[in-house]
Amino acid sequence: MKHVAGLVLSLGIALAPSMLRAQDAWPTRPITFVVPYGAGGYTDLVARLTARYVEKALGKPVIVDNRAGAGGIVGTQAVVNAAADGYTFCVCSIGAISTAPFDPNQKVGYDPLRDLAPVGVVSSIAQVVIVRNDLPVKTLAELVSYAKANPGKLNYGSNGAGGLTHYSVELFQARTGIKVVHIPFKSGALSTAAVVSGEVDFSFANMTDGLPQVKAGSVRGLAVTSLNRSPYLPDLPTLNETVPDFVVETWNAIMAPSKTPEPIIRKLSEILIKMADDPEVKDIMGKAGADTVKTTPEQFRALILREIAQWKPLIQEITERK
Numbered sequence: 001m002k003h004v005a006g007l008v009l010s011l012g013i014a015l016a017p018s019m020l021r022a023q024d025a026w027p028t029r030p031i032t033f034v035v036p037y038g039a040g041g042y043t044d045l046v047a048r049l050t051a052r053y054v055e056k057a058l059g060k061p062v063i064v065d066n067r068a069g070a071g072g073i074v075g076t077q078a079v080v081n082a083a084a085d086g087y088t089f090c091v092c093s094i095g096a097i098s099t100a101p102f103d104p105n106q107k108v109g110y111d112p113l114r115d116l117a118p119v120g121v122v123s124s125i126a127q128v129v130i131v132r133n134d135l136p137v138k139t140l141a142e143l144v145s146y147a148k149a150n151p152g153k154l155n156y157g158s159n160g161a162g163g164l165t166h167y168s169v170e171l172f173q174a175r176t177g178i179k180v181v182h183i184p185f186k187s188g189a190l191s192t193a194a195v196v197s198g199e200v201d202f203s204f205a206n207m208t209d210g211l212p213q214v215k216a217g218s219v220r221g222l223a224v225t226s227l228n229r230s231p232y233l234p235d236l237p238t239l240n241e242t243v244p245d246f247v248v249e250t251w252n253a254i255m256a257p258s259k260t261p262e263p264i265i266r267k268l269s270e271i272l273i274k275m276a277d278d279p280e281v282k283d284i285m286g287k288a289g290a291d292t293v294k295t296t297p298e299q300f301r302a303l304i305l306r307e308i309a310q311w312k313p314l315i316q317e318i319t320e321r322k
Contacts, residue, residue: 026086026264030061033254034082035091036075038068042208042288046123046252047091049284050275057271071162072096073108080110084259089119089268092255095164098307102315103162112308118300119254119265120272121293123285126226126249127168128210128233130195130219131202140223140242143202147178155181157191157200165191168204168225168248171314175243195219206250207232207289225249232289251293253300269297 031054035047044066051062067075076096082088097112110116129140137143147154158166161184173180183200185191188209194200196218203210204225211232214221223239224230225248240246254272256265275281276292285292295303 026261026267027058027060029087030063031058031086032063032065032088033091034075034079034088035064035066036068036072036078036093036096037066039066042125042206042290043091043093043252045288046285046290049281050091050122050254050272053275053278053281054268054271057274070107071100071160073100073106076116077109079255079257080115082257084257084261086256086260086264088257090116090255091122091252092116093252094250094307095162097255098304099164099167099311099315100162102308102312104319106162113301113304115258116255117258117260117265118297118304119256120269120297121251121253121295121300121303122272122275123290124249124251124293125207125288125290126224126230127165127204128207128214128224128230128236129202129222129239130192130205130210130214131222132195132198132200133218133220134198135201135220137222138220140237140239143222144176144178144242147176147180151179152181154178154201155183157183157185157194157203159188159191159206160184160186164248164250165204165206167311167314170318171246171248171310172204172239172243174314174317175246192219204248211289230289232286251303253295265297 033047033051035044037043047064051064055062067078072093073096076090076092079088079090100106101108101112131137131143137146156169165188166182185194188206191203192205192209192213195203196213213219214233221233221236224233224236225239227247229238273294276294282292
């Protein structure tokens, strides 16, 4: 056994310099960022902004490859199947990582933490609770009271069944005991427009969709779903001021195939952490109602575990209810 151990140790010492040289040389060719959504959306904006920053930091091209389909599952699966060599990464979001894998109606062929390696969160976006202007409520507490007095009478819009804006209201119902009707739309923009027109009563809109309408007075904002009050709507309370421990934020982050070498993960993580302080990046994301974020790979993994603990039981409950 000692002889074997000695051989293994010797082999490790012999291989270590060459392995380190190979990883230190990374990258030697273009890197691909797979975006699991179409061009022109917020995730695409984040991907191209991040790609530009990483290009400057590494001195190699970063190609953005849009692979839309199945709410982000198609593109995420492509990264899972890619070589773990540090040349393919996913610009992932919460839906394909923390919710879809636990929805029996979704065909997901990967385990988010077994098959992907967290690198770092790049940005986060809170939701804003918006209601049509002629709904007789001015606070979140009044919305809850009105819904309880009119069970099944109120409806809400989302960006599609199984999306985060859908599950957020489902969680809101579970925590408050109200009963409302779900009206799914094909996008957050269409859902928000339906609140503006009065087609639906309220929604939990992503800040990118809801912020312009609240500022324009087209809808009434009641609360934000972030842990702390939003600098974009500082007069609105957080939802957890009324419903304790209710925090929902969507995020965009970089993930890699699970066996990507650790030194590569660390190197890219350090770049993303520095990017969060870049004034230009902060300004562009801020105009979309988003915040830059700093996380280590370990912190990102812990975030995913917390989200799974929150969403998995709720999704199972919704499924059983049907």
